[in-house]
Amino acid sequence: QVQLVQSGAEVKKPGASVKVSCKTSGYTFINYALHWVRQAPGQRLEWVGMIITGNGNIKYSQKFQTRVTITRDTSASTAYMELSSLRSEDTAMYYCARDHDAGSHELDYWGQGTLVTVSS
Amino acid sequence: DIQMTQSPSTLSASVGDRVTMTCRASQSLSIWLAWYQQRPGKAPKLLIYKASTLESGVPSRFSGSGSGTEFTLTISSLQPDDFATYYCQQYNTYPLPFGQGTRLEIK
Helix, strand or coil: CCEEEECCCEEECCCCCEEEEEEEECCCHHHCCEEEEEECCCCCCEEEEEECCCCCCEEECCCCCCCEEEEEEHHHCEEEEEECCCCHHHCEEEEEEEEEECCEEEEEEECCCEEEEECC | CCCEEEECCEEEECCCCCEEEEEEECCCCCCCEEEEEECCCCCCEEEEECCCEECCCCCCCEEEEEECCEEEEEECCCCHHHCCEEEEEECCCCCCCECCCEEEEEC
């Protein structure tokens, strides 16, 4: 069965960086793009960016363009999201999610979420 | 960037009711819109994609309609499990924003 398993919760100080992983299984990794979505406490879902796992092409939300890096390791069927220059407003649950169909960006499988807390 | 607006922000209803919520886009999406259900503390769950296609395993009381800039999600007969927050998301052009959500609460 399809599974997306994310790394554990992180506590970081302002100005630091965090790297969250999303290990996938149960399907062919390179056939489906992976997205990162975050949700601050009590707020709406916010799309951060995505990676086309087959060729490595990336799209970022302009809001995060200068601070976020999404990568993948095809041999490990794992995607990563690194966010730098953290501030308190980055405190949120971060999710990875998979395209439902190749090239169609509705998101059918989601990771369990990784809570990132930014606090001095 | 495309802006997504959902209404109402909160909807109060009872078990058995029929409810409808709306999602509007600032530009045409054709049919590239999805609906998600999110329960507290859980990841979102895909309900509807391409505006009106029911995801496998989702009960048939959920339905979606619309195209262009206006879309609706209807639940034909509310069940206790349906009280949650619902989000729309456009995927016509990058970036891929979500609406602010409609919280469905028990009256």
